Amino acid sequence: MTTLEKLKEILSECKGEDLDITPETTFEELEFDSLDKVDIVMQIEEAYDISLGDNMQLSTVGELIAKIDEAVANK
Amino acid sequence: MQTKLTKLLGIRCPIIQGGMAWIADASLASAVSNAGGLGIISAMNAGADWVREEIRKCRAMTDKPFGVNIMLMSPHVEEVAQMVAEEKVPVVTTGAGNPSRFVKMWKEAGIKILPVVASTALAKMVERAGADAVIAEGGESGGHVGDLTTMALVPQVADAVKIPVVAAGGIGDARGVVASFALGACGVQMGTRFLVAKECTVSEEYKKKVLAAKDISTMVTGRRLGHPVRAIKTTYTNQYAKLEADSNFPDEKLEEFGVGSLRLAAKEGNTEKGCFLAGQIAGMVNREQTAAEMIEEIMADVEKRMEGVQWDV
Numbered sequence: 001m002t003t004l005e006k007l008k009e010i011l012s013e014c015k016g017e018d019l020d021i022t023p024e025t026t027f028e029e030l031e032f033d034s035l036d037k038v039d040i041v042m043q044i045e046e047a048y049d050i051s052l053g054d055n056m057q058l059s060t061v062g063e064l065i066a067k068i069d070e071a072v073a074n075k
Numbered sequence: 076m077q078t079k080l081t082k083l084l085g086i087r088c089p090i091i092q093g094g095m096a097w098i099a100d101a102s103l104a105s106a107v108s109n110a111g112g113l114g115i116i117s118a119m120n121a122g123a124d125w126v127r128e129e130i131r132k133c134r135a136m137t138d139k140p141f142g143v144n145i146m147l148m149s150p151h152v153e154e155v156a157q158m159v160a161e162e163k164v165p166v167v168t169t170g171a172g173n174p175s176r177f178v179k180m181w182k183e184a185g186i187k188i189l190p191v192v193a194s195t196a197l198a199k200m201v202e203r204a205g206a207d208a209v210i211a212e213g214g215e216s217g218g219h220v221g222d223l224t225t226m227a228l229v230p231q232v233a234d235a236v237k238i239p240v241v242a243a244g245g246i247g248d249a250r251g252v253v254a255s256f257a258l259g260a261c262g263v264q265m266g267t268r269f270l271v272a273k274e275c276t277v278s279e280e281y282k283k284k285v286l287a288a289k290d291i292s293t294m295v296t297g298r299r300l301g302h303p304v305r306a307i308k309t310t311y312t313n314q315y316a317k318l319e320a321d322s323n324f325p326d327e328k329l330e331e332f333g334v335g336s337l338r339l340a341a342k343e344g345n346t347e348k349g350c351f352l353a354g355q356i357a358g359m360v361n362r363e364q365t366a367a368e369m370i371e372e373i374m375a376d377v378e379k380r381m382e383g384v385q386w387d388v
Contacts, residue, residue, distance in 0.1 A: 033301060035221065038173070039196040 003065045010043045011061075023062030048072055076374060078388040079239040080262030083207060084166060084187060085140050087111035088374050089388075090252070091189075091210070091241060092366075093266025094144020094168055095218065095352070096120075097341035098277045101129045103366070105136035106274035110367035111374075114141040115168060120149045123158040130162050142166030142189075147174060160184040168210060168264075170219065173197065175204035191243070191264075193221030193228065195235040208239040210264050215245030217267050217354035220295060220305050226258070233259025247356035249376030256381070261388045267354040272366045280344025281351055284309070288357035297333070300326060307351040311336060315350075 001009075004023065012019045014036050021030075032040065041052055044064075050071035058064060080089045090112035092103065096119035104114030116133060118126045126143065133141050143164050145155055148171045156177045159167055167174075167181055169190045174181075181188055182205060190201040191210040198209045211232040213225025221228075225244040233240045242255035243264035255263050270277055270285045284307050296315045297304045306312050318324045318332060333350070340349030364372070 034172070035194045035197065038200060039194060042196040042199055 003068050004061070006047060007044070007061060007065060007068075010040060010047070014040055014043075021061050023060065023065060025061045027058040027060070044068060050075060076378065078256075078261040080208065080241060083239060084113055086113050088370055089241075089262030090370055090373065091115065091142075091168070091243075091262065091264040092269050093216075093218075093243065093264050094118075094142075094170070095266050095270070096146070097338050098270065098275065098281075099144065100276055101132035101136060103269060103272060103275045104129075104141050105133045106272060106366035107269065107370070108133075108137045108139040108141040110365075110370040111139075112366070112370050113166060114139075114366075115144050115166075116141070117144045117146075118149065118151075118155045118159075119146055120151065121155075122151045123154040126155055127158055127162060130159075130164060140165040142168055142187075144168045144170060145174070146170050147172040156180070159186065173200055173204065174206075175201070178205040189241065192232065193223060195231050198232045198236050198240075202236045202238050206238060208241060209236060210241040210243050211260070212264070213242075213244035214295075214305070215355040216243055217293070217305050217352040217357075220244075220303050225255075229255065229258040229260050245355055247354075247359040249373045249380055251356070252373060252377050253380045256386055256388045267357050268360050268369060269366065270353065271360055271363045272369060273363055274366055277341050278344030280346055280349075281340055282363065284346075284351045285353050285357050285360055286362070288353060288360070290355065290358040292357055293353055293355055300329060304350070304352065305354060307353050307357065309349070309351060310347055311350055 008021050078089045088111040092107040092115050094115040094117040096117045099115050099117040104116045107114035116129045143159050147169055160180045163184050166187045174190055187207045189208045189210050190206050191212050192198045211229045213228045214220040215225055229242045240260045241262045241264055242260035246263045246265050247268045252263050271282050288307055292307050293305050294308050294312055295303045295305050296312055299319045318329055336350035339345040340351045
């Protein structure tokens with residue numbers, strides 16, 4: 001499963017509907033609230049056994065994928 | 076009564092007073108701490124000098140532990156965070172986010188850290204960052220509220236973390252305290268009940284509103300802007316709700332409409348333009364007492380209700 005596919009699974013589960021996301025999708029358009037974002041970060045960290053930092057700013061899906069891949073590579 | 080919370084904080088009763096902005100000052104905090112609970116000074120959006128002054132006043136009035144509530148969205152959060160470390164305040168509670176960037180500094184100053192959380196993920200995150208306990212606050216509370224209720228949130232947070240859990244939101248007497256123990260908490264945080272404490276310096280109009288409130292007297296506004304707030308229904312909240320529902324009314328104007336409304340209620344008792352924050356238990360609050368009378372009454376009733384009950388709290 002690619003990082004994008006895994007992320008699609010996590011974000012869709014959090015939103016309660018199937019989301020069609022691309023690396024260009026912004027978190028602003030996905031309209032997650034602050035608690036959703038905390039939940040998403042925790043789910044990613046648990047899924048990949050990585051740490052993304054506690055006050056991460058989420059901008060686009062692509063940027064998040066890059067951060068995840070970098071953290072996985074540095075494990 | 077000893078619980079994990081009283082042992083952690085070095086207090087006599089497992090009751091923390093909520094850090095209510097414009098209300099929780101040295102007078103109320105010292106009274107709650109002297110009564111055996113943990114009094115809290117609200118740093119709200121104030122600068123470090125004002126908060127330091129309150130801390131010193133509080134120290135002059137009590138030799139018991141007390142805390143400061145730090146609102147992480149405050150424009151002065153950095154200087155206030157630094158100042159509480161310098162002052163070596165015994166306890167810090169935090170609201171509106173994750174305090175992880177301050178944890179190291181506060182720990183080095185010997186401060187116990189209790190973030191207020193509204194979800195299990197945030198509870199896990201602050202536990203990992205080094206929090207000593209979490210305050211799981213349900214949407215029954217006054218002020219800023221999350222979606223989850225105390226009944227649903229507290230046991231899920233208790234399952235999610237290993238650190239002690241304090242229940243908040245909807246607790247006004249011994250029944251709420253015992254219920255919180257049953258849900259997996261080892262203490263409670265109460266705000267609304269302390270609004271009418273004799274030592275609470277909030278405006279008389281504010282106290283009257285709380286004393287007159289019924290079960291259905293509060294409402295939540297502000298969802299549209301992403302920061303819902305529970306307050307007693309008044310001309311102001313009704314107007315706000317109408318403007319909020321009007322999609323032609325711009326967000327910036329709605330934001331402006333809210334500015335200063337809590338101060339007007341708390342300090343000036345302005346019943347037209349003030350926003351009187353209070354929780355759903357306001358209907359249970361029907362007389363002024365000293366903080367000590369409140370805490371003694373609650374704890375005596377808790378002991379009675381828990382007679383013969385063996386719980387690990």
